[in-house]
Amino acid sequence: MPGPQPVPVIIDCDTGVDDALALLFAVRHPGLDLRAVTCVAGNTDVDRVVRNTLTVLEQAGAPRIPVGRGAERPLLEPARASGWHGGDGMGDLGLPEPARAPADVDAVSLLRRELLASPRPVTLIPTAPLTNIALLLRTHPEVTGNIERIVFMGGAVGSGNATAVAEFNVWHDPEAAAVLLTADVPITMYGLDVFRQVVVAGEWARRLRASAEPGARLAGRLLGHGPDGPEEAGCLGDAGAVCAVADPAGLTTRPLPVEVCLAPGPARGQTIVDRRTRPGESEVHHGRRGQALVDVALAVDAERYARLFLETVGGR
Incomplete structure (x- = not known):
């Protein structure tokens, strides 16, 4: 008897060390059907993101x-890049130029085309600033009928990384994140609270680096990248969000109201997650604003996802 069909997915990324890990996993997991990849400025400029993405797909x-x-x-802010992943966005590993070329349509057009052409609803996995996704939702709202779910890496219930309270992807384009959170589709927020927990031990990162297989070897090199030099253990980061699509049982979520702070100042880009069990004085006096609920990731089985990644990418 045939098994379940792979889940059709599209990744929107700013490749990026951990975006690259997410791509390697998505390409190789038998339960996922990666139908397209769209690129946006974030970890580095968009042209380098395209180059990095094509190189990773080739290596995989x-x-x-x-x-x-x-x-x-x-949407509103000037262009900027994080610089956290080195000058080329890929840890300055000296990866080869890709032989492949990008599609002859822009990212939003590609998203629309692939979503409408898919025979089954697609899961979108943005692991980057949400500019492309906001443009898609505003320009082509008809695509929401064929979106199964959006699982985005972004936001935080607790502390941020771009600022004390804001996670980078949301902080980079808060207005785009606000558009996403109003989409009439199921949404899962895979934020910093779980992002940081899924780690591959140094022993396994070294084994991957020693592999004769190009994709596994690249994964090991990426896991060893750190802003201050090589590291023993490596965080899966964005790849954890893709693991959550392949294996949702490893993630604990709770439906909660989420909004993005758009005001100037130190809280700009913060994801405000309302975990209260009863309304406060503001809601009592002014009424609730009818916010949609987001499935917010609050806990992750880190060992399970690390093992899943190794088995998928490295053939452990």
Whole structure:
């Protein structure tokens, strides 16, 4: 008897060390059907993101998956890049130039085309600033009928990383994140609270680096990247969000109201997650604003996802 069909997914990324890990996993997991990849400025400029994405897909031995070039800058903010992943966004590992070329359509057009063409609803996995996704939702709202769920890496219940309270992807384009959170589709927020927990031990990162297989070896090199030099253990980061699509049982979520702070100042880009069990004085006096609920990730089985990644990418 045939098993379940793979889940059709599209990744929107700013490749990026941990975006690269997410791509390697998505290409190789038998339960996922990676239909397209779209690129946006974030970890580095969008042209380098496209280059990095094509290189990773080649190293992974992926089929000719279409790759679309997307937004060069946030909706309102000027262009900027994090610099956290080195000058090229990939840890300055000296990876080869790709032989592949991007698709002949822009990212938003590619998203629309692939979503409407898919025979089954697609799960979108943004692991980057949400500019492309906001443009898609505002320009082509008809696509929501064929979106199964959006699982985005972004936001935080607790502390941030771009600022004390804001996570980078949301902080980079808060208006785009606010558009996403109003989408009429199921949404899962895979934020910093779980992002930081899924770690591959140094022993396994070293084994991957020693592999003769290009994709596994690249995964090991990426896991060993750190802003201050090589590290023993490596955080899966964005790849954890893709693990959550392949194996949802490893993630504990709770439906909660979430909004993004759009005001100037130190709280801009903060995801305000309302975990209260009863309304406060503001709601009593002014009424609730009818916020949609987001499935917020509050806990993760870190060992389970690390093992899943190793088994999928490294053949453990």
